[in-house]
Each structure stands twice: as structure tokens, then as C-alpha cells.
Amino acid sequence: MRLPSTKPKKLFASLLGPVTVGRRRAMGLSERLSAATTLVASLEFLSDRRHHRRGGLSDWSINRELYADCSRPTRAMLDVLAHERTTTALYAARAAASAALMLPGEGRWRGAANLFLGLSGAAMYPLHRLGSDGSDQASGMVQTATGLARLSTSERTQDALLWYVALQSNMSYLVSGWVKLLGADWRSGTALGGVLRTRTYGEEHLWRLTQRYPRTGRALAHGVLALECLFPVIYLKGGVLARPVLAATVSFHVANGFVMGLGRFVTAFAAMHPMVA
Template identity: 35%
Template sequence: MSLKKVFNEDGYLRGVSAQQYPPGSVRHRLGRVLDHPRTPKILAGVTLAASAGLPLARGNRKLQIAAAAIIGTCNRLSEMRTPYGRDGADQMTAVITQYRLLTALIADEQKSDDIFLRAVNFQAGLSYAVSGISKAFGSSWLQGDALPEVLQTEAYGRGPAAEILRRHPKLCRALTVGTVAWEAAFPLIYTLPRLQATYALSAVKSFHVGVAATMELPRFVWGFFGSHGAVGYALDTRGEKRTFEKSVLGISAGVTLASALIAREKRKIADQRRLGPKGAKRLEGDFGVVEYYVNHPPGGPDQSKPVVVLECGLGQSLESWEWVAGRLAVNYTVVRYHRPGYGFTKSRASSGDLVAAILDELGAAGEVMIVTHSIGSLSAASYVTDPRFTDRIHKLVIVDGTDPDLLGADRSDRRRLGKFIQAQVHTLFAAVTGIYEWAPNSVERQAGYTPDAQYAHVQFVFSPRNIVNSVREYTKVDTDFALANLRKVKSTLLIASGENAEQQSLLAEKIKASFEVIDGSAHRSIIGYKNYAEQVESAVRRFIDE
């Protein structure tokens, strides 16, 4: 309520809810009211009044539930007004008020209150544990850098306590690592005797008070203290039947198992399709097995034109090139393949060996043009100077390619590498549990292929084996001579996504490539969305004809 400028139309907590609706519509007009700079203060005032009403209405269950409803509604309106700027305390407050409303529907007051307290307790234990485990996968937390970085921000580093911590970096780092340890270990509190559990809860309260004082976030006290009473209730009733906890754990385990099995079966179906008569081909030889797909022009292979070889991005499937390959195949033979470790490719050979084997199988002895996406540019760099290809590869197209210098820097920086590993672990978790089948994911948001291709692509990307292999490729792919090798190609075109245009322009300068930008596209959508892919294909076709 003491903040002013941050809620103005030029402030970082300005309202943005009206932007998603057409101007003049009812929702847009309501959004404009919600986005007004005075609205947050009104919501805060109403929340404060309702919060004061909770203790004043002690013993009056209906009034307390009504106060909880008001607090929850104000919290939700604040989230709608500004989708950022929320934190764990806001989320916990929302959980408590929403659980109170849901359990109020139970007619038996004693049973209603019991389920409410057990639900909040379950949420509190889960929140602390998940927070700690999640932090453990973040290199900035394990290395002790997270809290110092937070205290450097304008929003959370202005107070005197923050200044004291900044002057004692060793203490700050110890607190950062300690936070990971105690949060992940929070469920152990339920195994302690009641007195020791009380001491542990008091220590947790001290932590929240410290956070509130350091970051000037008093709601951290109220948001989490509100759940500790429920934890105490669960500790006091440990001898009773835990039907609620058993039900929640049983349902959660059942849903997770069912989700995992469904996802596993869908991946099996995708693999069976690949093994079918219309699926990709497999070539066996001394090099092992390579999975590949060939698109020929309607009239058959044309030896007078170059064969176009498409290199996939990190962890991406053959289907990721579906739109581009289909259009190029009108005039050219187009080859896609999976590098070692991906899909059905089981080989320790180099990318150059696999490409050479596929071209020999096709009887293609003429010119070859390489088109790469993402880290596929480094795969191409490993063989464009190979004697088997130097007289055949005269043109190279890089679509939003990986800069070897940047990749080398990322891999040598523990924090950047840690962030990449963390992202892959999250993806692996989603793959194993099957969560990706039920929740929006970045793969589907940045790809819009035909249904069959989309199905195969999503199942491929969320295959645990392919996820693990993408980590291997990311950490092992050679970057030492990549720039020098790419510069040796006679003519190179770099096509950048709008998202990475600036960084890609620097890469184009390094390899002396022509440069084009597909406005509005992102790293994956540049070949995943049909309209962007068509622009990529047109640029490739113009480049071939030059």
C-alpha cells in the first residue's frame, strides 16, 4: 500500500490484463479498470480489512470463511492484473484461502475443518520439499550465488538488512546453500518428537522473518505462518487415522503411474509407426545403424541437382524439418537423418560417416547442400572439410545456428551448464511421469505440424533416451575448429529467427555468411510453424539458384 510509482502505467508492476482482449470489448473495459494504478491499493486495502476480520471473527466460522473468500478473490484479481511480481507467499495465501472455500462446502463442520487443516499441511510440506529439490538442480543455488543475485535487484535489495548481507558474502552464500538443505529436508519434521518438531517449526519461522526483513516482504511472514498451524495440527494428530493423507498420496501415485504408462505407450506407438512401411528407413553397416528419411521429387531423383541434407537441432526429430523438407522435395532429393544416439540410430560413427553412407546407399555422387538448424551447424562443421565432401559441398545454410564460441563459454561456466542440465532434468521428469501429455509444453507451443508429424515429433522430444542423448551431445560436440571449418565453405547463408537476430548477426560475421531474418519467429518455431518454415524454404531455394 506504500508503493506508488511501480503501479503506474510506466512502472514495472503496471496492469496488463486488458492487453489480451480486443479494444472496446467488455473484457477489455473491465481489464482497463483492473489495470488502473489505484486498483492495487484498493485490493490491498480490502485484503487488509478482511485479514483483520479473521482474528476479530474468531469463533464465527462463517465470517472467517467469508473473509478468506475476500482475501482469495483479491489475490486472484491481483494475479490477473499483473502476472509477474508474485512470489511463494502469495501462492501459499491463495492456497489457504481456496482450500478454506472448498472445504466449507462440507456440511459437517468438524470434518470440514479437519480436511482443511490436513490439506494445508500437505501443501506446506510439499511446497517446502519441492522448492528445495528444485533449487538443488539450479547451479546458482548450490554454488551460493542465488541470494547475492536477488539482493542486487531493485525490488528486493533496498533494505538495511540486505545491505548488511551484501557486506558479508560468505554468510550470504552459506544462507543460500543452507536454504536448499533445510527446504528439501522439511518432510523429516513429521518424524521428530513433538517438542523437537516445534523447535524446527520455530526455526522455519525465523527464516521467514529473516526473509521478510531482508527483502522487505512482510507478507512472507503471514503467508507461510498461516500454514504452520496446519503442520502443528498434523503433528498433534499423528496417532489418528490419516485417511486424507492416504487418499491424497494414493490418488497422486495412481494418477502419476497412469500418466507415466500412457506416455510410455504413446512413445511405443510412435516408435512402431517409425518401424512401419511409411516410416523412416534404417541402414546397417560397419558403422552401426542409422535412421534416415528421403523425400524424392515426384519425377524421381534428379542427378543434375544437389541433394539437400538436413541436420536436426539438439534433441529434435526428423519431423522437425517436415514443412521445409516437403516443399524442397518438389524439386530436390531431401535427406534427413538422426545423429548417433537419437531415435533408431545406433552408431559410434561420426556424422560425416553416416551422411556418406546414406548418400552411397542412394547412389548420390554429385553436389550436396547442407541445411542445418541449431546445433546441427556444429555437426556439419565436423565434415564439410572432409575429403569425401570438400568437392561436393559448395553451399551451406545455417538456420538459427549454434555459435561455437558461445557454446564453449556456456559449457565452461558451471552456472550456465547447470541451468542447461536443470532444464533437461525437468524435461526428463515430464517425460518419465507423462506430464507433458496433460500440460502445455514448449515443444507444442513452438511447433505446428500435421497431426501425424506433430505426434511423432512430441513423442520423440520427450523420449527419455533422446533427452539423455541431447545432454551428451551438448557436452561432447566439438567446437574447437568449427568456425574455421564453416568459413571454408564457398558460400554460406545464415537465416536467423527474430528472437536471436542480434546474436546470429554476429555469427554471420564470424563465418562470412549472407544474413536473413525471419521476423516474429523463435528458435524452434522458425521451422516448426508453417508460415515461418515456408519463408526458410524460399530463402534456401533462392540460395540454391544463385
């Protein structure tokens, strides 16, 4: 009598379980992914600065009025940072630091480079009313935490910083998912089609597919809700669902990158996943 093949069981088992990532490995993966985010952002600015010049969407002569209530030293500092030569020099330095962090190595200089990226990104955040969104916030948070962890000699401090990023990652999905539940379009499953027909994030061909196959569109919308609302199940039973949850989350960001043009979101949010793992 032939015994049933164990190959399907082995294949199924390989898809479950925790992702084994040590402390140093997690920091290395996270900092390289976030460095890729800031490298792309820096090169985008250096190659196309029309939005930051007079009449652009990020024209500082107009946007500075948003900070009229700030102290005089703060406004003076922002004016210096907003000067074209200053921003050009800072973005060139950020591009160089990002490229360096993508190289192999474990020196303490990596901590300083990460801190520079995190702090310089925070300092320049008020200058960018266009495009400074979740990807920049996520990469800055990862870089600041990783920089402090790299410079610390205490493993407990390093673990606390990694846990901080991991919890922020959980909250980014959890809160986003439960807030979506307040919208009737998300509960009914029609929200995906609504997003795809917008000028900013839309894609006509995929929108037409959601209209032709509404059940599939609703299933995808409800799948996104389930993934975000239930993301913390990744910790159940020692991480038995870690692999499928992280794989589904990365796939979600990759799809958004191709369909909605949110390319930097892929590396920015994936940079938190090694610390979750």
C-alpha cells in the same frame, strides 16, 4: 553422591516434539496470519498507486495485451476490475475484511470473509505484474481453504482442506530446495553471496560479510538447502522434530523479510504452519 542435573535434559526435551494445535485453533491462527498479509498488501496499494497508473509497471493499458487471446467476456471483466475506482473499492473492502478477521470470534461470517479475500485476490491477480508473487498466492490459498472449512459442517471436509494447505506448504519448500540443487552456485555454497549483491534483493553490508567469511556464507547457504529439501522430516516419529523445523523455517522467513524486503512472505508462509502443525 550428587546426581547430574536434569535441567539440561528438560530444556532439550522442551525443544523437541509436536506442536499441539487443534483444528479450530489451526484455522484461527492461519486466517489471522494470512489476513495480516492481505491487510498490508491492500494498504500498500491504497497508499501508493503510481505503478498502476499510465506509464507504471502495472499499467493495464499495456498489460491487457497479455490477455488478448482470452474470451471477450473475460477481457471485459478484467477491464472493469482494472478501473481505478473498482480496484480502489475492492482493496478498501479487502482491507476491511482482513482487519475484521484479525479480531476474536468464531462465527461463520469468518468463512465468507476468507472466501471473499481468496476469490477477489484471484480475480485481481492478472492486474498486478509487479509484486504479485508467492506471498499473494500463499495467502489466497490459505484464505480459500479456510473459508471453505469454516463454512463446512463436516469435520472430515475441514481436515481434508487443512491437509491440502499443509501438503502445499511442504511442496513449497521441498520443490524449492531440490530445484536449487540443480544450480552449481547453491551446491558450492556461493549462491547466498550472489543473491545479496543484487539490486533487487541485495544488502551490501551482509554481502561484504559473506566475502569476508566465506565459510560462514557457505554454511548458511547449505543450511537453507537442508531446511527446504528435508522439510517433510517434520512428520517423522509423531512430529518429534516439529518444533525445531518450524522455528528454523519461521526464522528463515523473518531473515528474508529484514534482509531482502520480503516482509509479506513472513506472515504469508507462516500462515500455513499451523495447519502443518
